[in-house]
Amino acid sequence: MSKINKLISANCGVIRPDSVEDYVKAGGYEGLKKAFTMKPEEIIGEVKKAKLLGRGGAAYPAGSKWEQLLEIPEFPKYIVINADEGEPGTFKDKILLSQDPLRVIEGMTIAGYVFNSHDGYIYIRGEYRAIQKVFRSAIDNAVKAGYLGQNILGTGFAFHIHIMTGAGAYVCGENSALLNSIEGKAGRPRIKPPHLAEVGLFLMPTLVNNVESIANIPTIVLEGGEKYLSYGTKDSGGTKLVCLSGNVVNRGVYEIPFGVSLRDIIYDPELGGGIPNGKKLKFFHLGGQSGPIGSQAQLDTLYCYKALRNAGLSVGSGAVVVMDEDVCVIDYLKGVTEFFIHESCGKCTPCREGNKQIYAILCKLSEGQATQDDMAVLRRLIDTMTNASFCGLGQSATVALNTCWKLFKAEFEDHLNQKCPAQVCFTEQGRGE
C-alpha cells in the first residue's frame, strides 16, 4: 500500500498554480463555500476534532489557538501566515506557495471568516522573491473571480490578502519577530506575554499560522475533523509534508499520513529510496537545525508527534536530513552552530555568546586541541542556553548538539584523542574555515 496520501499536495505540479479555474475544477473552494454555511464555533470545533498541530515546528494545537483568538472581543483582528521558511532542510511551504497558492488563500479566507477579520498578511521570505510573484498573481485572480476581496461569493464578507517580504533573517520565523518584521522593523522577538492573540500585529489581536497548517483548513472544513484525524494516528491528525534531503536517493517533498516509520521514510522506494552509493546511514536530523538527531537504532519509530517525542525526537518543520557514514558528527555540528551564530539576533547574551563559545570548542575538537575541561564547559553552555535564552531560537540551538552527545559519545572521545572515525578532521579535506 502506498505510504503517500496527498490530502493537501494533490494539485502541486498538476494544475496551473495561479489559475482559479484549474483550482476550482480540482475541487478547490468547496471548503470555503461550506464554511460560509457554518458558525465560526462549529468550524473551530472541526479543527479541534482534527487534532491539527502547528506544522511550522512548534506543534501547538491549531484548534486551541483559534479558540483563544475567537474569545477576544477587540477588533480588528489580523490573520498572519508565516511563510518565512528559513529552516535548513525545509522546503515544503515553498511547494504549496509556488504550486498551489490558492489552497493557502482559501485557508486564509476561511480563517478571516471565522474571526470576522478583513485583512490577512502572508510573510514570505525574501529568498522566495520569485514565488511572491506567483502568489501575487493567484491573489489577483481570486479577486477577479469573486473568491477574495469585497463581497466574497455574494456573502457580503470582505477579505484582503497582503504579501509582505522578508529579507534574510531566520529569527523572523519566530512569530513575534515576524510581526515586527511585517511592521517594517528589525525582526527581533517580543517579550511574551502578552500573547500575540491579544497583542499582535499593529498591537491588535492576531492569528499566526504556518503555511502548511492553513493549507489543511479547507480539507478539514470540507471532510470534517473526525475524517481528517482518521488519516493519521490517534494523537496526530492527518498528514505531514516531509522534506527529504542530504545523503538520500530521492530528495524532495512527500505528503505522508502520520504513523509511517522513519525507516520507511528514508528507505521506501516510493519515498527516500535509501542512501546513495551503497553507503550506510549514520544519523538523521529531524525538524530543522534546532531539532534532534537520531540514529539507526531509532529507525522503527513511527513518524507522529507522540512516538517521536517518546523516542527523544520530534516532527518540527518536517525536515528529514539524512547523513551517511562519511559525515563527521563534530564537523556536522560545527555547521549547525555556525548557522545559529549567524542567525542569532543578538538580543540576549546566552544565545549571542553561547553559540560562539560552542563553535570555538567544536573547532578545538576538530583540531585535536580539546580537553575534558572543554567538555565540561560545553555541558554548561548547553544548560545555560537552554534555560536562559530569550526566545525559542537560543533555547533550542543546542538540541542537535545535546542529542549527538548522547548518541555519539564515543566520537566525541575519539576527537579528544585526535581520531576522526569519518576521516574528515585532522586531514587535508577537513573543513577549511
Added chain:
Amino acid sequence: MEIIRRYEQVLAIINKYGKAKEQLLSILLDIQATSGQNYVAEEWAEIVARELDLPITKVHDVLTFYAMFNIEPKGKYVIEICKSTPCHVTKADAVVAMFEEVLGIKLGETTPDKLFTLMHTNCVGACDIGPVAKIGDQVYGNLTAAKVAEIVTSYREVSSCQK
C-alpha cells in the same frame, strides 16, 4: 544627470509602496536590486528615511539586521552558495572551490570587472537539489564543475550583450 535619474527611480519605488512605513523592507530590497551594485547606498537610505518619516537609525537598523541587505557595493551578480547542513553534506565546499577557480577570486571577494561577488548564504530552501547557488532570484542546483562554468559564462554573455 545619472544621479537625478536614480533619484527619480528611488522616489518611484517609494511611491509604488505608498510611502508606507511597514513596506520598508520591500522598498529597500527594490532599491538594492535596481542599484546595479547590489547595495543600498547611504544617500538613498537617507531619502527613504525622509520620505517615510522615519529616523535614519531605524533604516540603518533594518539594513544591518537582515542578511539580504548590503551597505557596501557588490558585484552586479552576487553568487550566494548555500552552506547550510543539507548542502554541506552534499559537498557545498567543493562548489565554493569551483566558483573560486572559474572566477579567479576567493569567497567574499568581487571580480575586478565588478561583475561577480562570491558569498556564502544560509538555506535558500532548495535542499532537494543541493549543493546550490543563488544568483538574484534564480537558484541553481545539483552543481558540478561543468554547470558552474556554464552558469558563469551565461551571466558574462548577458552582461556583454547589455553593454
